Amino acid sequence: MKRISRRTAITGGFGAAALTLAACGNRTVPAEAGTFPPAPTLTPKAGQGLVTQTLTAAPTTVDLGGRTVSTWAYGESLPGPLIRATAGDLLRITLENRLPEASTIHWHGIRLHNAADGVPGMTQDPVEPDTSFTYEFVVPDPGTYFFHSHVGLQLDRGLYAPLIIDDPDEPGGYDAEWIVTLDDWIDGTGQTPDDVLAGLTGAGASDGGGMDHGDMPMGEGSSDGMDHGEMPMGDEPWGDAGDVAYPHFLINGRIPEAPEIFEAKPGQRVRLRLINASADTIFALALGDHDLSVTHSDGFSVEPVTAKALYLGMGERYDVAVTVKDGMFPLVARPVGKTSGGRGLAVLRTGAGEVPAADVQVRELDGEVLIGSTLEPAEAARLEDRAVDTELELAFQGSMEPYQWAINGAPFGQNTPLSIREGQRVRIIATNQTMMSHPLHVHGHTFALPSGLRKDTVMMAPMESFALDFDADNPGRWAAHCHNAYHQEVGMMTGIDYAS
Structure with missing residues (x-):
């Protein structure tokens, strides 16, 4: 089997000096406070729905299902409170920051106006x-979305929650709907993100407990527990898929020893968001002894495909239908x-039976995902066919040792x-010029892959390239x-700026 060393991951032809990073911190706040004018106040139009809510970000303790941890959250549960609206509604959401540091909210996947996008130093002053x-914006597109902090590693605490935008023309055909939010968890377990x-x-001591490199054997000569050796390429398409050894993986904020139980009746058709x-x-997801009919990707409808299991990269959302x-x-x-x-782990209960064990295996994950x-x-989700006016390059680059990630030759703030x-x-x-997988997310727009598939977040396997088309119709x-989040925090980010 071919073996690829993470320590020699391709860095796109730039030297280590070009990737020397500043001390760890919030790399998405390059501007000084007071840079941005007050956000515009929006008034609902006649007949337009108005959704208002206040979210308080604060230190708290949450119960993961028999395991209580100290963390930061919107309220006292994971995920945070659901926000639900209908396409075309005006949202007026106030963030009250009771954290010991600055924060913001990013409305992931929503094509909103620039001042409400929630990126500190780029669209607003940090809160x-x-x-x-107060964030005020119109939600133009129905679909499954979520919101989260865009400061530092606050996403990897508990500062996230689902955002569902209903379609006023939804044909229905579902007996029930479940929102299924996946997360990896380490905060409050002896380490913070x-x-x-x-x-x-290398900026602090580590016992290696916060690092995970799949099935890689440790390289010879490791003296600090952080030599990542060589990674065998297995059957997964994603090469090396992550950096952190999480002690818990959650569905709707619960560990598998105390899973959420979804109730339904046999024969019902259920929509899973x-x-x-x-x-x-990255997760591979399956429902034991069931097929999944995939109907939407990142909020946009697709030609339905039946699958036993599917991958979800960080930031991706899919809707699937299941006849239970x-x-x-x-x-x-x-x-x-x-x-x-x-x-x-979560559980579907439609009849008698025992709750599955925390380590239950499902055969659907043994086959094609x-x-x-x-x-x-x-067809309704396709971009209008037109000529491309400008073509730009965006290259993911970096390495694990030293830990440095960049776009187009330099970290954010220098590129x-x-x-x-x-x-x-x-x-x-x-283009992904590294031996790791990366989810590329573009703010303020949705793009089309060469197939026409509409997305705002796409998983890129090692050395994979995509041509992504979008209309420049949202200035900012x-x-x-x-x-x-870890790659972004050390510099794997850039801007897309509208020229005046």
């Missing part, structure tokens, strides 16, 4: 402790490339933003980044 900020990052970058809110983990059978069935989210922490980027779009003009059809040639300064 300082004991202050508040910031402790883990310090260990990865799947959200991967994790910071560092009679009995008790495990919904399993297996972390890809991780050897610690088991798996995520659907890769979402291979889906075909529904040059991509420049576009309003009205253009833009094509980004995105936008982020494009890897949605692995």
